[in-house]
Amino acid sequence: MKQGNVPERFGKYKVSGVLGRGAMGAVYKAFDPDIKRPVAIKTIRWDLLQEGGPAGSVGARFRNEAQAAGRLAHPGIVAVYEYGQSNDYAFIAMEYVEGCDLREYFARKTAFKEADIVSIMVQLLEALGHAHERSVWHRDIKPSNLIIMNDGRLKIADFGIARIEAADITQTFPMMGTHGYIAPEVYGGRGVDHRADVFAAGAVMYQLVAGKPPFDGPAEKVMFKVCNESPVSLTDSDPSARWAHYDPVVMKALAKAPSERFETAASFRDAILAAYAQPVDATVSEATVIRSSGPGHGPRDASRSSAAKAGSPSGSTGWPPGWDPATLTLVESHLARVVGPMARVLVRRVARTCTDLDTLLKILAERLDIGDRRAFLASFSGSPKAPDGSRSHSVPEPVFANSRVRAEQPGLTPGQIERAAHVLATYVGPPARMIVKRASDRTSDREQFYRLVAESIPSEPDREAFLRDIRVAR
Numbered sequence: 001m002k003q004g005n006v007p008e009r010f011g012k013y014k015v016s017g018v019l020g021r022g023a024m025g026a027v028y029k030a031f032d033p034d035i036k037r038p039v040a041i042k043t044i045r046w047d048l049l050q051e052g053g054p055a056g057s058v059g060a061r062f063r064n065e066a067q068a069a070g071r072l073a074h075p076g077i078v079a080v081y082e083y084g085q086s087n088d089y090a091f092i093a094m095e096y097v098e099g100c101d102l103r104e105y106f107a108r109k110t111a112f113k114e115a116d117i118v119s120i121m122v123q124l125l126e127a128l129g130h131a132h133e134r135s136v137w138h139r140d141i142k143p144s145n146l147i148i149m150n151d152g153r154l155k156i157a158d159f160g161i162a163r164i165e166a167a168d169i170t171q172t173f174p175m176m177g178t179h180g181y182i183a184p185e186v187y188g189g190r191g192v193d194h195r196a197d198v199f200a201a202g203a204v205m206y207q208l209v210a211g212k213p214p215f216d217g218p219a220e221k222v223m224f225k226v227c228n229e230s231p232v233s234l235t236d237s238d239p240s241a242r243w244a245h246y247d248p249v250v251m252k253a254l255a256k257a258p259s260e261r262f263e264t265a266a267s268f269r270d271a272i273l274a275a276y277a278q279p280v281d282a283t284v285s286e287a288t289v290i291r292s293s294g295p296g297h298g299p300r301d302a303s304r305s306s307a308a309k310a311g312s313p314s315g316s317t318g319w320p321p322g323w324d325p326a327t328l329t330l331v332e333s334h335l336a337r338v339v340g341p342m343a344r345v346l347v348r349r350v351a352r353t354c355t356d357l358d359t360l361l362k363i364l365a366e367r368l369d370i371g372d373r374r375a376f377l378a379s380f381s382g383s384p385k386a387p388d389g390s391r392s393h394s395v396p397e398p399v400f401a402n403s404r405v406r407a408e409q410p411g412l413t414p415g416q417i418e419r420a421a422h423v424l425a426t427y428v429g430p431p432a433r434m435i436v437k438r439a440s441d442r443t444s445d446r447e448q449f450y451r452l453v454a455e456s457i458p459s460e461p462d463r464e465a466f467l468r469d470i471r472v473a474r
Contacts, residue, residue, distance in 0.1 A: 010041050010091045011084045014079075025089060026337040029096065032081070038096040039081065039453065043089040048447075071134055076127025078147070078157045088382040099149035099156070107144055108290070116288050118272060120146075121283045122434065123154035124201055125269040131156075132265055139192070141200035142178045143207070150291045151458070154285030179222045180213045182188055185257050195258040200266055202253025205272075209246060210237050214254060227256070245275045279438045282456050286345045323351055335364060335376055365450060366386075412444055420452045421455055423469050427457045 006028070007015055013030035016038075020027045025043040032039050045216040087211045102120075105112075112120075124146065129136060138145075138159060147155045147280035183199035187190055206214040214231035215222045225231075234243040234250060249271045255261045273280065328347055336343035350363045364371045419442050425432035439452040450470055452465045 007086070007441065010043070010086055010089070010093070011082070013039060013041055013093055015041065030093070032093070033171055038091050040096045041091050041093055042168070043091045070158075071136060073129055074127050076123050076128040076154055076156060077131065078155050095155075097147055097149055097155050099147045099155070101157075102143035102146040102148065102204070104290060105148070109211070110288065110290075111211070112208050112288065113285065114276070115278075115281055116284045117205070118276045119152075120148070120154055120208060121201070121205050121272050122238045123282075124156065124204070125265040125272075127156050128194075128197050128201065129265040129269070131196070137192075137194040137197050138200075139186075140178060140181075141197050141204065142181045142205075143204065146204065148284055148289060150289060152281075152286065152289050153458075154284070171361055177217045180215050180226075182223075182226065183258070184227045185258055187223055191362075193258065194265070195261050195263075197253075198253055198261050198265060199258075201265070201268065202250055203444055205246075205253065206231060206234070206250050209234055209243050209250070212237075230254075246272070249275055282432055282435045286349070310370055323355075327357065331360065331364070347410055366451075368442075412446055412449055416446060416449075419471055420450065423466060424453055424456070427462050427466055 006018055008031065009015055011027070012034065013032060015028045015030045017029045018026060019029050019040060028041040028043070030039050030041045031037070070083070072080065080092055081095070082093040084091050084093070085356055124141075127139065128141070136159070138156065140158065141156070145156060145158045147157055149155060178260055181200040181203045183192070183196040186196060203214050210232075215225045215229075216223070230251070231254065234247045235241050248270075252271070253261055253268055262271065328351055332343045332347045335347060346364060346367065347360075350360055350367075354360055354363065361377070365377055368376055420439075421433045421436040424436060435456045436453055439449050442452060443449050450467060453470075454466050457463045457466055
C-alpha cells in the first residue's frame with residue numbers, strides 16, 4: 001500500500017519519509033524492525049532494471065552498487081544491508097547517514113584548516129585502502145560522493161560504477177565518472193585499476209588545499225588538461241607558500257601515468273602524514289562541520305548557525321540554556337589561553353551536559369593533556385556565577401586534587417597502548433592505530449586514555465563494551 005505517492009514499505013522496512021527523488025527512483029528514510037535502526041532505502045524503477053539498451057546499463061550500475069559496497073565493511077564506507085525487489089521497484093537498504101557532502105562545503109567556500117584537510121584525506125584514503133585490498137575500486141571519487149557526517153567522520157558513498165575484480169561479478173562502465181576527477185588512463189581507454197582512485201583523491205586534496213579544482217572548465221577542456229597539462233602547483237597558487245610541503249605529495253597523486261602515482265592509498269596517506277608531522281584528528285573539527293538532518297546534504301543546524309553569527313563572546317546567543325553567559329565567557333577566556341579558538345566549542349559542548357561550575361571545570365580539565373590541564377586550572381580565578389546565580393569564590397579543591405592524582409599516576413606502557421589498538425580495531429577497523437596514537441599523545445593517565453579512545457566509537461553500548469574489554473585486557 002502507498003501513503004499518497006510514498007510507498008508504505010519495502011520488504012520489512014517501513015517508510016517514514018522521502019529524502020530525495022529523481023527520474024529513475026527515489027531515496028526514502030525507513031526503519032528496520034529487526035535491528036531497530038533507521039535506514040535509507042535507495043530505489044530504481046523496475047523497467048530500468050531490464051537488460052538491453054541504456055536502461056540496462058542503469059540497472060547494471062544499481063546492482064553493481066549493491067554488490068560492490070556489500071562486500072565492504074568499513075566505518076568510512078556507507079554500508080549496504082540488503083538488495084531487494086518490490087512490485088514496482090528494486091531497492092537497496094543502506095546505512096542512514098546524517099551529514100553534508102564535500103560539494104556543499106566547497107559551494108559555501110569553506111576555508112579548511114590544515115588539520116581538517118589532513119583528517120579528511122586520511123579518512124578517505126584508509127576507506128579506499130580497505131576497498132582496494134578487497135579488489136574493489138570506486139572509480140567515481142568526487143566531492144559529492146564524500147559525506148562528512150555530523151560527528152566529523154567521513155563516509156564514501158555511491159559505488160555504482162565500482163569495478164569488482166572477480167570474474168563472475170565484474171561490471172565495467174567505460175568512460176563513466178566525473179570530469180576533473182577522471183584519471184587520464186580512463187580517457188585514453190587504457191587499463192584502469194585502483195590508481196584511478198588515487199588520482200581522484202589527489203584532485204580532492206588539491207581542491208581542499210587550493211580552494212579550487214586542479215582542472216576546471218568545460219568538459220572538453222578539462223579532458224585535454226587532464227591528459228596533457230599539469231595543474232598549477234600549490235606553491236604558485238599561494239604566494240605565501242604555506243602549502244609548499246604538500247606540493248610534491250599532491251602532484252605525485254595527480255601524475256599522468258599510473259606507475260608514477262602512489263602505488264597504494266596507504267602510501268598516499270603515509271606521505272600526507274609525513275608532510276603534516278603532527279598527531280592527526282580522527283574527525284573533522286566541530287567548528288568546521290556543517291550539520292544536516294539527512295543523508296548527504298541538508299540545512300545547517302540552526303543553533304550552530306546562530307552561534308557562529310554571534311558577534312560577541314559574551315552574548316547569550318548560542319550559549320546553553322540555564323547558564324549565566326558571563327560565567328561561560330570567563331571559563332572560555334581561560335580555556336582559550338591553552339587551546340585557542342576551540343575553547344568556545346568545547347565550553348558550549350560540555351556546558352550542555354552539566355549544570356554546575358565544578359563539573360564543567362572538571363570535565364574540561366579532563367579533556368586536556370597534563371601540561372595544558374595544569375595551566376588551565378592554575379589560570380582560573382575570580383568569582384564566576386553558577387547557573388543558579390550564586391557565586392563560587394574559588395576553583396573547587398576536588399578539581400585540583402583530581403588533577404594532581406592523575407599527574408602522579410604512572411605513564412602508559414607500550415603494551416597497554418598496543419592492546420588498546422588491538423581491541424579498538426574490532427570496533428572501528430583500520431583507523432584504530434591512529435586514534436590510539438592521538439589519545440596517547442594527549443595523556444599519560446591510563447583511565448583517561450581509555451576514555452579518549454572510547455570516544456571514537458559511535459555507539460554507546462559499544463563504547464561501554466570496549467571499556468569493559470580493555471580493562472580486562474590490561
